[in-house]
Amino acid sequence: MSVPFADEPIAEPTFAPREGSPVETVILGRSRDLGGFAVRRALPAPGRRMVGPFIFLDQMGPADFAPGEGLDVRPHPHIGLATVTYLFEGSISHRDSLGSVKTIEPGAVNWMSAGRGIAHSERTGGEARAHGQRLSGLQMWVALPKDHEDAAPFFASHEASDLPVLADRLHSVRVVVGAAYGVSSPVTSGWDTLYLDVALEPTARLPVDADAEERAIYIASGVIEIAGDRFEAGQLLILRPGDPITLTALTAARLVVVGGATMDGPRHIWWNFVASSKDRIEAAKADWKAGRFAAVPGENEFIPLPE
Template sequence: MSWIPSNDPVLGDSKTCDALELVIVPRTRDLGDGFAVRRALPHGKRQMVGPFIFFDHFGPVQFMSGKGMDVRPHPHIGLATVTYLFDGSIMHRDSEGNIQEIEPGAMNLMTAGRGIAHSERTPDLQRQSGQKMLGLQSWIALPAAAEEIAPSFQHYAAADLPTIRDRGFTARIIAGSAFGVTSPVAMVSPWFYTEVSAQRDVSVPLDPDHEERAIYLVDGEVEISGDRFEGPRLLVFRPGDRITVKTITPVRMMFLGGDALEGPRHIWWNFVSSSKARIEQAKADWRSGRFTAVPDETEFIPLPE
């Protein structure tokens, strides 16, 4: 999806748990037709958690028959996109010729590297019948040495991703390692992403061995070290502490993070880079039509002015 910059502040919660570094209340924005987006990253006090530099929570939204999502072709550099759905489906098309319908629980990882363009639309069948949509979109900033790698695309169906079930909770390991299990998804830097669904009155551990860690609470209420938090919230933890999440209600949450990158990133529209000059070049390339086009697509999102 295309990122529209905003000058609105992102609000933060007060916190008392010593293991917590920051609690972020995502800013809610209506993009039209009741399509709600909540943005947790980037934040004024925290650009990234591991390499996660962008984190959007969209929906729930109900599209009526004949309606749907149409994100026209737009470009990316210096990042990898992860679109993860709880409800609904999206048809992905990119300039490398990949065409893939994204369904709930599946993993689509599009690595932009030196440059890619893609579109995201409601599939024809679901547009005819209408559908509910709820999901997350994340951007993973690439390490400096990999910012200009060739673009690529990976898809894993929900059934292909390892899932564990233990004492009242279920965890799907989308990328990286968690709970002693490793996802098959290939990555250019160490990061992890796991969906956890838990019943009420369940304890779920957050592994301490990742350098930077956070929990995005999609819905439900949890208790950590005596403090209670209700979704949607992004809870960013200090490194090294053992964390146990106790569920007060049934909960859906994402565990995420990884190794910190070697430095901050510049972010403008859909471009991420360690170099301002590289972003200026990407602007000029999109404006001049030098990005490879998405096959069979004639529309595109113009460069913001």
């Protein structure tokens, strides 16, 4: 899912917790209403463009679609990034210019690496549209390493049953990308990447180690506490490097832990394009406007280049 924006942050300004907190910075996600479907964006933000390779973080919904209604994101292009779509509720049908067709459901992950260029659409599928559904989840982008920016695009999907889950009465941790707590995800990222989906019951405590060079916690729902400070839904917490923490759920909470190695240099963002070079973005803009991206089979619409 994408919302047009130029090469500038659009999350709310950040603030620092009390001195000595293991949380370095708090970013307040900014919510936008896309015709009855709310999207809250936490990255990029003023003063913080990336956490590890993660350069874009949107929380989608929750939104309730009545029968006959649904999501319709027409074909649009990407370069220089991988989209990572992960749902808590509902389903989305993905189609791309490679010919991939996949319905993603909760707990599964779609990883679409754009490389030198790909186009895709995201829509509510026929059955979900007919019956109506509640939709919520996250879409993130990870920047591709410089030596992969112009690689061939590819699409990979992993079912929920493919991803390791550690669970007990108070905790559920799914390792979506990377490794944690002694288990590893089968998702191939091409960069040192960490992505954990965490559901906690009230009073649950979760240690977050400091193995990843950069780490952040995004709170999708609920309230948590870290070192005596209280944090709420819609906040992205940037953790201090090298500082292991333990968080406590004050209510039932859903959150993700994301991060990884520091990226190999800054990135530019314009609309749906990410690149280490502004010239590469200008070329992609011209290619989409001129119709030089491969089409998405079965689709007759597209999103024009923003003017």
